[in-house]
Structure formats: structure tokens, C-alpha cells
Amino acid sequence: FGFWESAEIRFALKFAKSKTIIELGSSVGVILGTLANKRLNTKFICLEASPINFKKLLKLKELLPHNYNQYNFINKAIAYGLEYVPFVHRTTKGSKVHEKKIKGSFQVPCITLSQIIKQFKIEDEFSLITDIEGNESSVFFEDSKALDKCVNIVAEIEDTPNATTVEQIDQLKKIGFVITAQYGRVYVFVKRKP
Numbered sequence: 001f002g003f004w005e006s007a008e009i010r011f012a013l014k015f016a017k018s019k020t021i022i023e024l025g026s027s028v029g030v031i032l033g034t035l036a037n038k039r040l041n042t043k044f045i046c047l048e049a050s051p052i053n054f055k056k057l058l059k060l061k062e063l064l065p066h067n068y069n070q071y072n073f074i075n076k077a078i079a080y081g082l083e084y085v086p087f088v089h090r091t092t093k094g095s096k097v098h099e100k101k102i103k104g105s106f107q108v109p110c111i112t113l114s115q116i117i118k119q120f121k122i123e124d125e126f127s128l129i130t131d132i133e134g135n136e137s138s139v140f141f142e143d144s145k146a147l148d149k150c151v152n153i154v155a156e157i158e159d160t161p162n163a164t165t166v167e168q169i170d171q172l173k174k175i176g177f178v179i180t181a182q183y184g185r186v187y188v189f190v191k192r193k194p
Contacts, residue, residue, distance in 0.1 A: 007183035008131060009034055011154045015180070015188050016127035018151055019043060022116060024078055024139075025132040027053050029060040032071075041068040045120055049077035049108045049132075050089045072120060078135050079110035080142045113139050113146040125151045134160035140171045147175060153189040 012031050019042055026032055026046035036044065048054045054075040061071055079085050086105035116122075128150050130136050137160050139146065147153075153172070157165050169179070169187070177189035 005030065005131075007186040008129065008154060008156065011181060011183075011186060011188050012129050013038060015152045015154060015190070016129055018125045018127045020045070020120075020122055020124060020126035022113075022122075022126055022128050023047065024113075024128070024130040024136070025049075026057055026073075027131075028056040031129060032057075033060060033064065036064045036067065036069055036071075039067065039069060043070045043072070043120070043122075045072045045074070045116060045122075047074040047076060047078065047111070047116065049075070049085075049087050051075060051106055051108070052089045074111065074116070075108070076111040077108045078112065078132055078139060080112055080138050082110050084109055113143050117146055117149075122149065125149050127151060128153045128155075130154070131156045134158050137163040137168050140168055140175075144171070144175045147177075151191050152180075153177065154186070155189070156186050158185055 009031055012035055016035065021035065021042060022045045023031060024047050026048040029046070032044060032046055046057065048057055054073070057073055061073070064071060077085050077087055084107045087108040088105045126149055130153065136155055136157065141163065157168050159165050172189050176192050178192055179187055180190045181188040
């Protein structure tokens, strides 16, 4: 794993301590596996768009400690205003949603963060860990209400055709978050206390 992934793991261990943790872009479950061994009585909701990585993620479930934890897996992509998106699986680090179908892509069903919160009846505070290759920006701009109960976000943020890194950070600040830590493109945002 590269530099960003090790930063995501360190930050997740340090900051994602709520009783519900939502991970967008779980890949093969490295962060989940690390956190599951350190958390008790935690609800994990893990979304992975790649059907190939999702199969590996389901196999990992058999190895995860009980620890009174609850593990939930979703094989969908985060997208707004769409039912399906083309998704290309390259490697654990290079998979991504595309705007139009290309050779070798899978048609993956879509879900929004608000729908995840509703489906899993999340009413208390949660932590969000996200590395979905730039699709985070749609959550920040189009679904910011879903972040009302979010206490912290660990995110790899990059420039996208829809929003630059700076624009995404400014949006998160506008809706009540402050940067608490950063390593390269990986940021930790914490909700300001009212």
C-alpha cells in the first residue's frame, strides 16, 4: 500500500472512534480489518463498488473478530441522480467510476450517503472514512445534509472535474468542519462544536 493508505489507516485508528463507522471505498478491507481488531461494539458499514474487491471483502468477514461488532457490506457506488455507473476495476488502488461505459467496465448500482444512513437507521453520531477516487465531492456538495451527525471525516481529497481540493475543503468548512490533521492528500476533518 502507498503513502496515502498508511496515512488513512493511522488517521482512522486515531480519529474514527464513534460507535458507527461508514467507509466509502473499502477496497479489500485493510482499514476495516485494522479497526475491527481495535473496536468493540461498533457498527461498520462498508461500501465497495468493485465487484472483484467486494468478493474479497466478503471473504474477510469470516476472519473479522466478533468483539460485539456489526459488519455490513454494500456493493454499490456513491453517485447522485443515477441508477447505475460504469466502474472499471484495475487494481486495489486504481479502480474508479467513469462517466460513460468503456471496455471492461461493470455496471454498478448507485447509492447516496443519505440512503445509506436511512437504510441502516443511523440516528447517532458517526465517523466517515472515504477514498472513492474523487467522488467524495458529490457527497460534500450534493448531500451535505447527510453529514449532520458526522463527527469526523478521514478522506483522501483530490482535484476532480467537479471541484478542486480547495473547493472541497472550503465546502466542508462551510458546513461546520475544521481540518485537524493532514498528510499529503489525506485529511482529517472534525465537526466544530456548536
